[in-house]
Amino acid sequence: MKRHLVSTADLSRDDALLILDTAEELAHLSGRSVKKLPTLRGRTVVNLFFEDSTRTKTSFEVAEKRLSADVINFSAKGSSVSKGESLKDTALTLQAMGADAVVIRHHASGAPARLAGSDWLHGSVINAGDGTHEHPTQALLDAFTIRRHLNPGTGHDLAGRRVAIVGDVLHSRVARSNVHLLTTLGAEVTFVAPPTLLPIGIENWPCQVSYDLDAVLPKTDALMMLRVQRERMNAAFFPTEREYSRRYGMNGIRMAQLPEHAIVMHPGPMVRGMEITAEVADSPRCTAVEQVANGVSVRMAVLYLLLGGAVFADAPADASRTDSPEAAK
Numbered sequence: 392m393k394r395h396l397v398s399t400a401d402l403s404r405d406d407a408l409l410i411l412d413t414a415e416e417l418a419h420l421s422g423r424s425v426k427k428l429p430t431l432r433g434r435t436v437v438n439l440f441f442e443d444s445t446r447t448k449t450s451f452e453v454a455e456k457r458l459s460a461d462v463i464n465f466s467a468k469g470s471s472v473s474k475g476e477s478l479k480d481t482a483l484t485l486q487a488m489g490a491d492a493v494v495i496r497h498h499a500s501g502a503p504a505r506l507a508g509s510d511w512l513h514g515s516v517i518n519a520g521d522g523t524h525e526h527p528t529q530a531l532l533d534a535f536t537i538r539r540h541l542n543p544g545t546g547h548d549l550a551g552r553r554v555a556i557v558g559d560v561l562h563s564r565v566a567r568s569n570v571h572l573l574t575t576l577g578a579e580v581t582f583v584a585p586p587t588l589l590p591i592g593i594e595n596w597p598c599q600v601s602y603d604l605d606a607v608l609p610k611t612d613a614l615m616m617l618r619v620q621r622e623r624m625n626a627a628f629f630p631t632e633r634e635y636s637r638r639y640g641m642n643g644i645r646m647a648q649l650p651e652h653a654i655v656m657h658p659g660p661m662v663r664g665m666e667i668t669a670e671v672a673d674s675p676r677c678t679a680v681e682q683v684a685n686g687v688s689v690r691m692a693v694l695y696l697l698l699g700g701a702v703f704a705d706a707p708a709d710a711s712r713t714d715s716p717e718a719a720k
């Protein structure tokens with residue numbers, strides 16, 4: 392595996408399966424009364440958040456603490472960034488404090504890649520969402536959730552599974568990271584959106600495109616709903632919210648058109664009444680809350696493999712190692 396996780400396009404099938412299988416081992420921990428491993432004891436991880444976040448930030452923090460890392464939370468609000476400090480000077484400051492890894496969320500697409508390609512930081516850079524570009528750990532937790540529901544056992548990819556990603560693809564870093572990862576894992580991806588919410592050049596992406604949600608539903612194993620990202624919109628992309636919901640919103644009637652085994656996913660935050668009704672959001676087929684729980688295991692796996700997992704990556708896990716995921720079983 393590379394030193395950084397900036398894009399799912401950088402992950403080979405073997406890398407992706409290693410992360411998912413490691414997360415599967417680590418998930419055993421969450422059922423224990425003591426949920427900690429000493430693996431990252433003495434390592435410092437900085438969470439550098441320039442954009443709002445509920446799930447991703449807390450999930451990374453829980454994952455880091457469960458691996459016993461020293462955690463520093465840094466948000467742009469209330470820091471010298473609001474006084475005009477640059478990303479470079481912020482990074483140099485974190486390096487001076489001995490950060491072994493930086494988890495970064497930034498409103499500018501490309502900010503994590505800039506950090507990873509610089510000599511400002513010596514540790515690993517993990518992208519926790521950059522602008523409309525990528526959100527790799529979200530895609531990994533989505534793949535983990537799909538695999539748990541649709542594929543028996545570890546070591547398997549998602550060959551032949553059909554995933555529909557519905558809504559504001561244009562502004563979605565979740566959709567971009569998912570299309571790379573899911574196709575690497577062998578799944579067939581269909582984007583469903585109004586033409587105004589699809590990126591230019593979509594025909595060159597490794598996916599199908601449809602404007603008709605009802606036609607796609609019966610052929611779907613996992614349906615991923617996306618939030619309409621109003622904060623990134625500077626124009627009217629559809630006539631009214633009501634019309635958007637009518638054509639692209641998930642409701643009870645549409646849920647009945649899905650195959651019986653199919654799941655409805657959402658990365659959160661959900662806007663109930665817009666892209667998803669309360670009936671669907673609260674139904675047992677909706678995995679939104681389970682995705683959050685899976686996010687902790689997946690982020691632990693990423694941190695473990697980037698920061699402390701050389702032994703695990705090179706050799707089969709030794710169950711006698713108390714700091715290995717195997718020991719969590």
Ligand code: NCD
Nearest residue numbers: 446447520526618658659660
């Ligand atoms: C997503 C994000 O921030 O990109 N949320 C998340 O990380 N769980 C999606 C969104 O904001 O709609």
